[in-house]
Amino acid sequence: MTRIRPLANVCFTRLARLAPAVLACAGGLLTSPASAQDRSVYRCPGNLYTDQITVREAAERGCKTLEGAAVTVVQSRRPEAPKAAASGGASGNTPAAAARSGGNEGVRIDPAEQRARDTDARRILDGELRREEDRLAQLQKDLKDAATAPAERQNELRAAVSRKEADVAAIRRELTKLGAATP
Numbered sequence: 001m002t003r004i005r006p007l008a009n010v011c012f013t014r015l016a017r018l019a020p021a022v023l024a025c026a027g028g029l030l031t032s033p034a035s036a037q038d039r040s041v042y043r044c045p046g047n048l049y050t051d052q053i054t055v056r057e058a059a060e061r062g063c064k065t066l067e068g069a070a071v072t073v074v075q076s077r078r079p080e081a082p083k084a085a086a087s088g089g090a091s092g093n094t095p096a097a098a099a100r101s102g103g104n105e106g107v108r109i110d111p112a113e114q115r116a117r118d119t120d121a122r123r124i125l126d127g128e129l130r131r132e133e134d135r136l137a138q139l140q141k142d143l144k145d146a147a148t149a150p151a152e153r154q155n156e157l158r159a160a161v162s163r164k165e166a167d168v169a170a171i172r173r174e175l176t177k178l179g180a181a182t183p
Helices: 007-017 020-038 055-061 095-101 111-148 151-178
Strands: 041-044 048-050 064-066
Touching (some): 111 151
């Protein structure tokens, strides 16, 4: 009578005939996910994520264990040193110039097209400024009329007037950057 061996024994016997290096690799592959799952990931103060500390160290530092949450690490580029220092800075190749150009240092825009863009931006900002000033005037009128209103309502209106004044100031700053005269 023939003896039937379990499939695992058959596979192991066949693998045993192969080079020992193959078995070592297979063993390493089989055990590495288990060891990766045994490690706890901790979130420490300052948004520091680590799996390189012990449970006691985590408790001492005030770290919390992340359970069931996948941690994704995104590597970023290191900022390049400014080239303006090397070239003397006279060519307008400063960080501020790079920020204004949107990172398109090599792209030149036709001066007529740029004037048209600036005119459109000025026109849009002028319209926005008029609307915001009208809203500010209405809010100031509402605040004046709310003299007998509850204190809570008056505080809400004061906060709205303050926000609207900040909006108007911001639009005026933008118009100043474009070189437009502001009222």
